[in-house]
Amino acid sequence: MEPIFEPTFHPSSHGFRPHRGAHTAIAEAKEHLAAGYQVVVDLDLEKFFDRVHHQRLLDRIAERVSDRRLLALVHAMLKAGVVMPDGMTIAVTEGTPQGGPLSPLLSNIVLDELDRELQRRGHRFVRYADDCNIFVRSVRAGERVMASTRGFLERRLRLKINAQKSAVRRPDVVHFLGFRFQCRQSFDGHEVAVLLSAKAHKRLRTKVREMTPPNWGKSLTACMEDISRYLNGWVAHFRLCTAEAVRALEYIDAHIRRRLRSIIIRQRKRPRFLFRHLRSRGVSFKAAHGAAYSHRGRWARSNFPGMTRGYPPAWFDGRLVSLARRWHELNTKMQASGQLVLPL
Numbered sequence: 001m002e003p004i005f006e007p008t009f010h011p012s013s014h015g016f017r018p019h020r021g022a023h024t025a026i027a028e029a030k031e032h033l034a035a036g037y038q039v040v041v042d043l044d045l046e047k048f049f050d051r052v053h054h055q056r057l058l059d060r061i062a063e064r065v066s067d068r069r070l071l072a073l074v075h076a077m078l079k080a081g082v083v084m085p086d087g088m089t090i091a092v093t094e095g096t097p098q099g100g101p102l103s104p105l106l107s108n109i110v111l112d113e114l115d116r117e118l119q120r121r122g123h124r125f126v127r128y129a130d131d132c133n134i135f136v137r138s139v140r141a142g143e144r145v146m147a148s149t150r151g152f153l154e155r156r157l158r159l160k161i162n163a164q165k166s167a168v169r170r171p172d173v174v175h176f177l178g179f180r181f182q183c184r185q186s187f188d189g190h191e192v193a194v195l196l197s198a199k200a201h202k203r204l205r206t207k208v209r210e211m212t213p214p215n216w217g218k219s220l221t222a223c224m225e226d227i228s229r230y231l232n233g234w235v236a237h238f239r240l241c242t243a244e245a246v247r248a249l250e251y252i253d254a255h256i257r258r259r260l261r262s263i264i265i266r267q268r269k270r271p272r273f274l275f276r277h278l279r280s281r282g283v284s285f286k287a288a289h290g291a292a293y294s295h296r297g298r299w300a301r302s303n304f305p306g307m308t309r310g311y312p313p314a315w316f317d318g319r320l321v322s323l324a325r326r327w328h329e330l331n332t333k334m335q336a337s338g339q340l341v342l343p344l
């Protein structure tokens with residue numbers, strides 16, 4: 001049986017591709033930065049999945065697919081109306097259906113034309129779905145590339161660039177798949193550090209705040225189990241951060257422990273109960289009294305000596321996932337297995 005689509009794609013396209021993903025995209029971006037291309041043309045397509053031109057998309061598919069039944073089926077899916085919660089049906093004239101497995105495939109077919117055009121122009125770039133970073137050597141070159149690429153997208157593909165999210169930027173302020181880059185000169189050339197982006201850091205802190213509310217009504221063990229499951233999945237993605245990011249991970253670990261200590265204060269309800277509890281954990285009279293009877297709020301008291309001595313970082317070992325420690329474990333395994341090597 002002949003394949004439906006020819007299994008070829010541009011090597012710099014990493015989104016929804018076999019044997020590729022966010023990690024290979026970051027690895028290739030590091031290569032470009034280390035080669036001296038340290039100005040980034042950061043492109044974000046405005047409402048991409050809602051703006052795909054149906055006829056152009058079908059024409060592109062028809063170049064690879066000869067089965068008219070399949071073409072008719074894809075056409076019917078593209079034209080299928082959207083049913084609103086109130087029962088009203090809205091006709092669809094452009095865009096791809098979101099939420100299904102077909103949408104990423106169709107989007108890559110559309111943007112493959114962009115990949116080929118950037119390759120024809122000799123640009124170094126990395127694309128993941130509708131996020132595309134082009135790497136150049138100067139701001140002036142970046143502005144030229146931005147203008148020419150915008151013209152190609154609008155005239156040829158009938159897509160628009162999100163002007164608020166797209167710009168010519170330094171690597172350290174680019175938000176690409178949750179990461180940012182920091183470049184510095186070394187004796188061997190350029191060294192590239194991979195760090196958390198400001199958005200990723202903010203989203204994690206927001207999620208931690210949601211998962212550790214001060215009025216947590218269940219046991220502290222249940223809270224730590226829930227947040228540990230989340231942190232395990234989070235660090236599996238962000239393990240690509242280099243050693244320069246470990247300090248930020250340690251800071252997040254300390255912030256989570258402090259939020260859990262705040263929950264402990266809340267659950268003890270009355271100062272005398274907290275005082276007795278801390279004394280039972282070996283805290284001195286003075287430190288326990290200061291944490292229990294201070295007029296400061298729970299958040300301030302969660303960092304008092306009485307709380308940090310009653311619940312030191314060592315107490316959380318084995319009970320709560322540490323991002324910094326888990327990062328070390330995962331990177332040791334990656335180095336041993338030779339991961340992060342770009343597939344040929």
